[in-house]
Amino acid sequence: GDLESIQAISRQVHGPIIASLSRCNRGDIEASARALQDAPRRRCHVFLATSPIHRDFKLKLAKDEIVRRAVEGVALARERFDDVEFSPEDAARTELDFLSEVVERAIAAGATTVNIPDTVGYALPSTFAETIRHLRRHVRGIDRVVVSVHCHNDLGLAVANSLAAV
Numbered sequence: 205g206d207l208e209s210i211q212a213i214s215r216q217v218h219g220p221i222i223a224s225l226s227r228c229n230r231g232d233i234e235a236s237a238r239a240l241q242d243a244p245r246r247r248c249h250v251f252l253a254t255s256p257i258h259r260d261f262k263l264k265l266a267k268d269e270i271v272r273r274a275v276e277g278v279a280l281a282r283e284r285f286d287d288v289e290f291s292p293e294d295a296a297r298t299e300l301d302f303l304s305e306v307v308e309r310a311i312a313a314g315a316t317t318v319n320i321p322d323t324v325g326y327a328l329p330s331t332f333a334e335t336i337r338h339l340r341r342h343v344r345g346i347d348r349v350v351v352s353v354h355c356h357n358d359l360g361l362a363v364a365n366s367l368a369a370v
Contacts (some may be wrong), residue, residue: 207235207238207239210239210240211238211239211240211241211242214239214240214241214242214243214246215242215243217243218244218245219245220245221245221246221247221287222240222243222245222246222247223246223247223248223249223289224236224239224240224246224247224248224249225249225251226248226249226250226251226277226281227250227251227252227277228250228251228252228273228274228276228277228278229273229277230280232250233248233250233277233280233281233284234284236248236281236284236285237284237285240285245287246285246287247285247287247288247289247317248281248284248285248287248288248289249288249289249290249291249317249319250274250277250278250281250288250289250290250291251290251291251292251293251319251321252270252273252274252277252291252292252293253270253292253293253294253323254270254274254292254293254294254295254298254302254303254306255293255294255295255296255297255298256297256298256299257294257297258293258294267302270306271305271306271309274290274292274306274309274310274313275309275310275312275313276313277290278290278310278313278314278315279313279314281314282313282314282315286316287316287317288314288315288316288317289315289316289317289318289319289352290307290310290311290315290317290318290319291318291319291320291321291354292306292307292310292320292321293321293323294321294323294324295320295321295322295323295335296320296321296322296323296324296326296327296331296332296335297323297324297326300335300338300342301342303335303338303339304338304339304342304343307320307339307343307346308343308344308345308346311343311344311345311346311348311349312344312345315349316349316350317349317350317351317352318339318346318349318350318351318352319351319352319353319354320335320336320339320351320352320353320354320369321353321354321355321356322353322354322355322356322362322365323354323356324356324358325355325356325357325358325359325361325362326358326359327355327361327365328359328361328365329361329364329365329367329368330368332353332355332365332368332369333368333369335369336351336353336368336369339351353365353366353369355369
């Protein structure tokens, strides 16, 4: 909807957290801040793709540039929001060591929630559970944030993957 409609809703809804979804770029994050400026409880959820296929073909960015943009996006969102969620888009197909690096750096930049998505519904429960285990074991600061998952159902495994993550 338009900015005025979003602002009206964010002023009238009390209790739940009103979240915006923003790419890791200044324009999206600033639009989210304007839209939710009057919400009593608000969150900016920023995301950036991390998997090799997204890095190479969608974004055409190297790993160090992905890390830089993720950190900048989280830090910018944190300047405008107390509650910032970060998602490494297509985490289920991202190399575990690189995923750990991006998540750790996002937490250091101020993320309060880290969402681990199976963006294309590709994961199997055993591998998705191992992804969450790996992050819990290797990411400094993960014990200070909320960890959530976002599972698509392309293979009919969204619920199974969500339960495996828990």
